[in-house]
Amino acid sequence: LRRAVAEELADNRAALDSLAAGIVQSGLATWSDGERGGALIVRGQSRLLADLTQADRIGAIQALFDRLETQETMLQLLELADASDGVRIFIGAESGVGAPAGERVADRAAEEGGFRGGIPGMATVVAAARNDSGRIVGAIGVIGPTRINYGRVIPVVDYTARVVGRLLG
The missing domain is CATH 1.10.287 (Helix Hairpins)
Known part of the structure; x- marks a missing residue:
């Protein structure tokens, strides 16, 4: 990928x-x-x-x-x-994922209809890469708002990455 x-x-x-x-x-x-x-x-x-x-x-x-x-x-x-080994979490514009600070991302997303310097309206990415026998097979992630329910999302991303890793491996 x-x-x-x-x-x-x-x-x-x-x-x-x-x-x-x-x-x-x-x-x-x-x-x-x-x-x-x-x-x-x-x-x-x-x-x-x-x-x-x-x-x-x-x-x-x-x-x-x-x-x-x-x-x-x-x-x-x-x-x-x-x-990384395990789940990585990228939060906010500093990570390069969200729109630049001070911008109204809802207005920006409506005006532009796409990305520019981040993911409009979204400021958090929870991602996990999985490998089988030392080989990277991909990355799975969830893109969502800054106030995402981390307690629910992180285990789901981790579990899904493990299952997909086993299926692809």
């Missing part, structure tokens, strides 16, 4: 680079530091609206940025779960 997410992340980065290069070549955007890797600054909004294909590209770039952030968060969670 981690390899699949990492491969999709690399594919999305390549697609983003290609789209961004087209926008920069058309003169509608520039890199903040003069080369790839900095912030992409979009300018010439009046020309952008005149050329709808460029507007579509900007929308595609924004969608790819959103996907990349989501994939990076999930990849980080999988790596942290794999590195």
Whole structure:
């Protein structure tokens, strides 16, 4: 699973680079530091609206940025779960799971309809990785609100991870 997410992340980065290069070549955007890797600054909004294909590209770039952030968060969670022996709990925005502090996640989730720098409306992940004969077979988790019933969720995640580990092993 981690390899699949990492491969999709690399594919999305390549697609983003290609789209961004087209926008920069058309003169509608520039890199903040003069080369790839900095912030992409979009300018010439009046020309952008005149050329709808460029507007579509900007929308595609924004969608790819959103996907990349989501994939990076999930990849980080999988790596942290794999590195642990037992159940791991990630709470709050500091863990990279929840929305940034001070944001009204319900409004944000309704406006964006997706992830961006965390999981909108959700600030806790309870995850367990299981291995069979020293080999990682996956990670199982629950995503929920900060005030999740940990006493009920942790044993369920742990038990489910053990059962799935036995079935896959």
